[in-house]
């Protein structure tokens with residue numbers, strides 16, 4: 001089936017009892033047992049929930065994977081993935097992942113005796129050089145937040161296969177509409193479904209997709225045993241949202257491209273970063289592993305005051321954390337999303353205090369451009 005057909009139908013069958021076309025929100029923590037040990041296969045809400053199961057099947061279909069496993073947040077999903085390793089193991093991570101991923105790994109999970117190496121994953125050799133005898137996972141995010149650096153998913157996945165390592169890709173920025181890491185050879189895809197998958201800035205959620213039976217069994221066990229499950233209502237909202245993922249992503253992409261081109265032609269900015277621009281250093285790679293360039297644009301104003309003024313003056317864009325919603329947002333990564341990353345590390349990756357990140361929404365492009373114009377005038 002095509003992407004939109006899957007988005008609208010996968011995982012969703014009319015309700016057996018009533019024929020309701022839309023999957024009901026099963027708000028129940030427990031299920032009746034006719035006699036002790038005799039039931040319909042459902043016992044307890046943490047373990048089984050049909051609204052959640054529908055969402056898991058839906059997103060698995062979109063990522064072209066066998067299994068989806070839903071979590072209460074993107075970080076809960078990453079925490080569960082880190083339970084695939086144990087004390088004494090080593091994980092290689094691309095160095096400018098989402099700030100919260102860095103915080104979780106470096107400031108919490110590290111204390112459990114798991115060792116992390118942070119590498120510039122734009123160059124596969126850096127990953128190869130970091131791999132040790134006890135390495136179990138290579139974790140990448142592409143494009144990265146907010147520098148929009150890319151990693152060659154196919155090259156990393158092939159290397160991991162050869163070495164028997166688990167390759168994990170955070171696909172939050174592209175969504176399966178523009179990039180499908182499993183098709184490029186990755187073992188596991190993780191999403192903050194808070195962002196594009198849900199797309200309406202009203203749910204916090206996470207999703208893992210894999211086609212590997214063993215990894216699935218383990219993660220399903222962890223999902224139930226550790227218990228970071230999303231609410232049935234949140235699952236239902238996300239299921240409602242994925243139906244329009246294709247049309248939303250097309251519009252995000254179109255608007256972001258126009259804004260990136262407009263900013264590039266403007267004299268008041270120092271640098272525009274967007275994988276769809278020909279001057280993006282990895283534009284060619286972008287064209288081979290993505291079918292669009294997404295809705296995220298980063299802009300370096302060259303000086304912090306200019307950046308702060310811009311964030312203060314925009315009216316259609318809203319100053320807020322997060323991304324991927326239908327509404328346009330502006331954020332100052334150095335003081336907001338990446339405040340927990342040490343300043344020296346931030347600057348080393350080009351994440352300066354004058355950098356602004358735009359999450360371009362799907363409003364009318366004329367209004368967005370007008371808003372940018374008035375903010376810099």
Ligand SMILES: *Cc1c(COP(=O)(O)O)cnc(C)c1O
Nearest residue numbers: 073074075098170172192194205
């Ligand atoms: C937001 C985000 C996360 C964390 O997800 P939450 O749903 O906020 O827990 C992980 N990775 C990326 C790329 C993100 O943007």
